[in-house]
Amino acid sequence: MSRLVMKFGGTSVGDVERIRRVARLVAAEREAGYGIAVVVSAMSGETNRLVDLANAAGEGLPAEQFDDEYDVVVATGEQVTTGLLALALRAMGIPARSWQGWQIRVASSDTHGSARISDINAGEVAAAIDAGQVAVIPGFQGVTEEDRITTLGRGGSDTSAVAVAAALEAGRCDIYTDVDGVYTTDPRLVPKAKRLDKISYEEMLEMASLGAKVLQTRSVELAMAKRVPVRVLSSFVEPGHPNPGTMVCDEDEIVEKQIVSGIAYSRDEAKLSLKALQDHPGVAADIFGRLAEANINVDMIVQAPSRTEGTVNMTFTVPEREADRALDLMTSAQTQIGFEQIEVKKNVSKVSVIGVGMRSHVGVARIMFDALSKKGINIENIATSEIKISVLIDSSYTELAVRALHTAYGLDSA
Amino acid sequence: MSRLVMKFGGTSVGDVERIRRVARLVAAEREAGYGIAVVVSAMSGETNRLVDLANAAGEGLPAEQFDDEYDVVVATGEQVTTGLLALALRAMGIPARSWQGWQIRVASSDTHGSARISDINAGEVAAAIDAGQVAVIPGFQGVTEEDRITTLGRGGSDTSAVAVAAALEAGRCDIYTDVDGVYTTDPRLVPKAKRLDKISYEEMLEMASLGAKVLQTRSVELAMAKRVPVRVLSSFVEPGHPNPGTMVCDEDEIVEKQIVSGIAYSRDEAKLSLKALQDHPGVAADIFGRLAEANINVDMIVQAPSRTEGTVNMTFTVPEREADRALDLMTSAQTQIGFEQIEVKKNVSKVSVIGVGMRSHVGVARIMFDALSKKGINIENIATSEIKISVLIDSSYTELAVRALHTAYGLDSA
Known part of the structure; x- marks a missing residue:
């Protein structure tokens, strides 16, 4: 069975109704025969609420006395979403369970607040997926060697998804977002902008670091390093409707190369x-x-x-x-x-x-x-x-x- | 150094200002020479909010398909409080860190939603406390043999506190609550009701199971079985002010026995x-x-x-x-x-x-x-x-x- 990682950001899981739509999208891919891991962010607004609480409680503390417990507080946002999505999937008759960063485990550096994933031990999760269960995994989270909770910094969930895809040797990592793909330029500025069917890792990396906010730069770097095909597509399309998105892939896989892509x-x-x-x-x-x-x-x-x-x-x-x-x-x-x-x-x-x-x-x-x-x-x-x-x-x-x-x-x- | 467990319920940690008051109470006991573990509930209202989300996402699911992920969602409430209190303590210059149920670890049965603590492996926490660090521990949480998160059911934080006190061989377990002790009867009904200085475990057990809501019945059973002296006192008194509360202890320690205590x-x-x-x-x-x-x-x-x-x-x-x-x-x-x-x-x-x-x-x-x-x-x-x-x-x-x-x-x- 080919494995697929699907990633959904905060607005895509902003309330229980939206979480149910995510569950329907997951169900459709499972129906199509994939073994699936879903990586989720915190419900929109949650991370800000938790950051504010941590800032208030730890007022005046220097970073080295603040960041580890900040991570303990903020990482709960993703944990809540994993539980809710697992429940929503089960309510549709789909076997599912949540896996927290420390359960998998997603080993990271101990630079709290902006940790980097060093290794993912996905053996148990892979076995569960191959047995037909959907694995729901929090983005943004890791765990240090000393078993302390870390977070990857803002936008880290894209990176989590690509790292999970690499660890699971998934055939593709689908990043669902609030736009339907990568465009030749910002469509708000240029109405004639076109969605690209494909873009190379190198181009996407330049686009990301030059201000196109579709994907986090680090996630593109990781995808390029691990050769994980990434697809960017809309989370607001119901299953069954066209939603091709943009494939971010190796340059060799792009047959009709444009001189300028974006x-x-x-x-x-x-x-x-x-x-x-x-x-x-x-x-x-x-x-x-x-x-x-x-x-x-x-x-x-x-x-x-x-x-x-x-x-x-x-x-x-x-x-x-x-x-x-x-x-x-x-x-x-x-x-x-x-x-x-x-x-x-x-x-x-x-x-x-x-x-x-x-x-x-x-x-x-x-x-x-x-x-x-x-x-x-x-x-x-x-x-x-x-x-x-x-x-x-x-x-x-x-x-x-x-x-x-x-x-x-x-x-x-x- | 004598170890002390201090437990604070949801209203005592209802916002960051109250969490700071809790930190002051902890600081005063530390100043008095105790090695301290604090057990905290979720901020008031949080558990209800999380329960509502889980119920909405898992609508229609039977308990055996619901309870494990319900626990994943609901346990985050206590996790947030532990991080915030650790930060508030550090902001007062007191070394502190949070320990989640799976970090300690608090082994429990796998009856999700109403798990029972089977064992607490408090060695590492005890060492940290003896080294002068305040350990902040979530009430209500446990972890199964398979590393899944459990919760103990409503009111379980009292039981967590007593279990932690037993594991740490603490000299006392102080349960801070919104009343200043155990009364001869309900003071709202009988204005002449008196606060008891001491009450035996057996009497407290009868009081608790007969409707006096000061302590959860299971926590009293556990205190009695493990011979942990429990004190019930007010969380709304600033440090330095009299707050004797009621000692729940062995019958032998009560010299002036009343025929009827309550x-x-x-x-x-x-x-x-x-x-x-x-x-x-x-x-x-x-x-x-x-x-x-x-x-x-x-x-x-x-x-x-x-x-x-x-x-x-x-x-x-x-x-x-x-x-x-x-x-x-x-x-x-x-x-x-x-x-x-x-x-x-x-x-x-x-x-x-x-x-x-x-x-x-x-x-x-x-x-x-x-x-x-x-x-x-x-x-x-x-x-x-x-x-x-x-x-x-x-x-x-x-x-x-x-x-x-x-x-x-x-x-x-x-």
């Missing part, structure tokens, strides 16, 4: 420019070392000659919410680093075109620059990878840029 | 009378066998001669909510059992006087009958044990009877 964007960007920076070895290491120590993520680094002899201009982007902190950090170390002036620009967006086809095609970047130029959009920074070109532009042009690129790369639906 | 009553009674019942061996076994099979609790059985030759009248009481079911059961088997007529009387109360002193004193019953007779109260049935006399009377005389007996046995406070 356009991602992020408004949460700020650009910092260090003018007339002393140009000597180690200066970049100094700057980015300071930012890394302060836990500030840096992106799109560009170094260019300046008008002053012996100096350069250095620009980079940080998440907008970190901009002020980054500015303070640089300013307070101005003499040590050695620059004349610093500028911050907050109203910038990063727009990226992504596609594995770029590897074998030339002229991909030119299409991008032409399309933006025709709309009179100025490019402030450029960063590229093997399968991605990102540009930094003025925020007010975001929609215009995304729509123009969507058309230029032939992604508009008929 | 008066209990129960309005939840109904009397069934079978008239002109065939008087042959096995007829009582037949009647009470049928009632036992239907899970109906029977009390105060009296058999008396009837006017018809070769027959007797048989009366007994059942809980009022079971009266109709008991009547149907008897009526449907009328020819097999062999009786002429059946009568049900619902408005009856059981009033009981309890005291270990009865063993060595004569005339205790006479005081009761005299006092009731003087008030013109008719006695419908009488049942006695070594340390208890119960009478069944018309419900409308309940308050009058309890007050008269309280005075007659010299229990009124000055």
Whole structure:
């Protein structure tokens, strides 16, 4: 029997009526012959309620005295959903039982609040599934070597699902969500955006880390590493109705490769420019070392000659919410680093075109620059990878840029 | 270091502010030199909310398909409280951690929803306590041999606390509740009721099973079997203020024995009378066998001669909510059992006087009958044990009877 993992997020299990719909979706796949594990999140709102309680009770505690018991409190949200779904399945005549993280067991690191799954001992669960029972497993949970409860951090349930699929050697991991698949770009911005039938792990990883919020980045990394085929599909479609979703899979399985598969964007960007920076070895290491120590993520680094002899201009982007902190950090170390002036620009967006086809095609970047130029959009920074070109532009042009690129790369639906 | 178990019910941990007060009470006892385990219930209202969810998800399921996952859902209520209290204690600078039932472990039977604790392996917890850490333990929870979560049934947290105290060889188990101790009778009924400083296990057991709701009957049984001194006291008193409560302890430790320690009553009674019942061996076994099979609790059985030759009248009481079911059961088997007529009387109360002193004193019953007779109260049935006399009377005389007996046995406070 082929095993299938189905994952449902918080809104999909938000009340008992929705949990029953999930049970119907599970029943249909079981009817189709799969051996099934279901991974569930906490009912929507529950995690926030529990986080608030923990924050109130542990007010003022440093993380190392807070996170383990926070996990004890917050992990109960998923546990409740597993019990309820097992009951709803049984009420439909389907054998089912819940398996908590410590029962399976889902071994994790002891970094409470943001633990990483290290191993899943799924032997007993696999046997139960093969005997026809649906296994209902909490996402987001793990257990340390010392038998303490951990949580994986927000969005960790996608990662749990992929890890369970890998441990069960499942043929597929279906992530049910509130959209019906992965789109060529954000459909709220571009009505002509198309659902993709397939997308490669590498592309999905770029899309996820560039702001498309369909899947958690870590879950895509894990799926790619373990070669777990992941399908993203809608949880709001009743069984029996078409719901193809998007397959996230190995590049080799995609026959009709597009040069560009999707356009991602992020408004949460700020650009910092260090003018007339002393140009000597180690200066970049100094700057980015300071930012890394302060836990500030840096992106799109560009170094260019300046008008002053012996100096350069250095620009980079940080998440907008970190901009002020980054500015303070640089300013307070101005003499040590050695620059004349610093500028911050907050109203910038990063727009990226992504596609594995770029590897074998030339002229991909030119299409991008032409399309933006025709709309009179100025490019402030450029960063590229093997399968991605990102540009930094003025925020007010975001929609215009995304729509123009969507058309230029032939992604508009008929 | 002497170990102490402190138990707090749902209203005592109803919100984060109350959990902080619990933490202050724990801090004061720790300051006094005790090594402490705290046993907590779910925050008030939580268990009901979780039960409702489970009932909705598992609608229509028979108990054997419902109870195990019901336990998975409902046990989370206590887990949340343990994490929150551990955090609140740490926020006051007190080392603390939570221990779930499966971590300790609290081994129980697999009768989900009403499991019985079979063994507690408290070695690791005891070591942590002796090292100065407060152990926060969920009441109500256990784990089966197969590692499945169980709950002990409503009110089970008292029993958990006593079991933990026995396993830790604690010097005392303090049950904090919304009253400040055990009273000679219900203070809402008799304003002159007095708080008892001490009461024996046997007396407390009679009080508990006769309707005084201060402690769960099973917890008193367990305390008596394991010789755990239990103290009942108020959770609404700030540390440093007098809060002596009532000690439930061995009879030998009570120096000044009262003949009668308390008066209990129960309005939840109904009397069934079978008239002109065939008087042959096995007829009582037949009647009470049928009632036992239907899970109906029977009390105060009296058999008396009837006017018809070769027959007797048989009366007994059942809980009022079971009266109709008991009547149907008897009526449907009328020819097999062999009786002429059946009568049900619902408005009856059981009033009981309890005291270990009865063993060595004569005339205790006479005081009761005299006092009731003087008030013109008719006695419908009488049942006695070594340390208890119960009478069944018309419900409308309940308050009058309890007050008269309280005075007659010299229990009124000055």
